[in-house]
């Protein structure tokens with residue numbers, strides 16, 4: 001062999017062995033999925049996050065807007081010490097009591113009411129909670145503009161998710177009122193008195209406090225969001241007028257006006273989506289700013305919590321409790337938490353960190369500006385397209401355009417499909433690599449000549465790298481993807497099942513082609529030909545058979561785990577197209593490009609045998625799938641047992657079990 005030939009073969013082997021199609025396959029499948037995901041209402045901002053989403057082991061979801069519709073209506077009201085029935089009947093209430101409540105609603109809001117001149121329905125603006133409150137205010141006789149002109153706002157403490165309450169100070173003719181509105185049990189805890197039906201202020205006895213508390217719990221158990229109203233009068237002299245911006249509104253010694261319960265129904269389809277996650281081994285956790293009773297009720301409604309299981313701490317936990325735990329205790333608790341109520345955005349961040357430390361791949365949804373750190377920290381941050389702020393969207397990897405949890409689950413499905421497509425490509429490619437290299441090396445060592453020459457190998461390389469990437473990267477997701485557990489962080493990319501498929505096919509190809517390499521002249525009955533002709537025909541035959549083995553095996557690569565590899569194949573036009581093109585080119589090469597490839601034409605008999613041998617890879621793959629594989633990943637067996645660094649005790653124990 002001349003030096004040039006050796007060099008050519010060496011270079012070819014390197015070209016074959018280098019999987020230059022892999023980045024192409026990864027990019028292709030990501031880009032393809034990204035385009036398709038738009039249709040499922042997910043806008044991908046960071047391409048690689050699709051794939052990460054496929055291995056997510058847990059999703060921490062917001063409640064409001066994601067699991068629920070974010071269409072709020074007041075359905076229960078507990079005012080002036082009595083339950084209103086129906087919730088907008090204020091006939092028993094004295095005028096002074098009613099006007100105080102209405103003042104609180106109209107002034108302490110970020111929303112507005114616009115009444116069209118033609119007497120149509122009122123138009124409301126503001127957050128869904130604000131709108132629900134304002135629309136309830138209209139029902140109890142609030143004249144928004146009139147109330148707003150009667151008094152003037154002198155200072156505002158805006159509502160925020162951290163403190164879960166907001167307040168305004170309003171100046172009236174005869175003094176200043178400070179109106180608070182916010183999370184019911186938090187506001188209640190700072191009330192020392194309550195307003196009764198006749199408009200008098202009663203001091204808060206322990207019994208009355210319990211009564212209010214129970215009504216909050218009852219509303220919560222009915223999955224209602226509870227908001228309480230309270231106020232106090234303030235001496236105008238005591239207000240630091242010159243430095244009013246830094247004035248902290250007084251928030252103890254308040255008088256409770258009342259509590260309302262706001263209904264926000266679950267989104268249709270959420271229950272099924274949660275169930276889908278459960279079968280897919282992805283744990284859904286709910287993180288919400290609402291109180292724990294409300295959170296629990298909604299979680300039961302949409303199937304995140306199971307009514308039959310124990311529901312106690314830390315499965316259902318309050319943000320504050322979690323926040324105050326030590327870091328290690330948080331780690332222990334995080335795994336068990338399913339519902340976190342009264343959480344602040346920072347608690348979400350703590351939960352994400354704790355879960356990540358436990359080895360989870362965490363997806364998090366968020367909409368508020370202060371969700372940004374949690375979105376950033378999570379493996380996959382999902383922001384909400386409708387209710388989300390710009391900041392939240394900027395820090396997220398994927399934007400869920402319709403805010404719906406169902407779309408979040410679709411992203412998981414697409415992510416798994418990306419991962420599976422990459423695996424399919426790798427299985428296909430590795431089989432070709434192993435087979436081609438083994439055949440050539442064995443032949444070269446034993447007879448000093450290689451059956452597959454450089455030009456042939458380059459064509460094979462094209463089939464498996466570029467064309468293979470195109471064919472296998474665009475497989476659409478199947479339902480089976482959501483029936484197995486997530487791969488998480490640890491599982492290797494090439495699974496035992498893939499190794500098994502690979503070995504079965506590669507062994508078959510190597511065995512059959514080496515037999516022809518050694519004894520082809522006799523088997524193919526070419527004794528009548530001259531020696532060099534017989535050798536050329538045999539080598540062409542081996543090349544042709546090898547390519548057909550790959551073409552048929554490309555079908556097997558579509559479904560590494562299922563027995564029926566043809567399911568949905570006709571729907572994948574690109575795949576069928578690539579197979580068609582490869583076959584046509586192969587025929588052209590053998591019949592017309594002989595000079596270039598240094599091969600000869602084959603008769604119909606040898607063509608048939610080539611295709612038949614390739615065809616055997618189908619039943620072979622079917623039978624091969626009955627071979628059981630160990631659960632433990634293959635690379636684990638090759639991990640060095642003894643090395644210079646003594647393994648930690650717990651690792652060793654884990655390894656031997």
Ligand SMILES: Nc1ncnc2c1ncn2[C@@H]1O[C@H](COP(=O)(O)OP(=O)(O)OP(=O)(O)O)[C@@H](O)[C@H]1O
Nearest residue numbers: 062063064129159161164181182183226288289290
């Ligand atoms: N505009 C508001 N004014 C006063 N209190 C409010 C207002 N909006 C919400 N609340 C109270 O604060 C709590 C919700 O706070 P937060 O804003 O943290 O939750 P969210 O982000 O709306 O909901 P989720 O976390 O479920 O998506 C509610 O339970 C309610 O009692």
Ligand SMILES: [Ca+2]
Nearest residue numbers: 015016018020
């Ligand atoms: Ca290659």
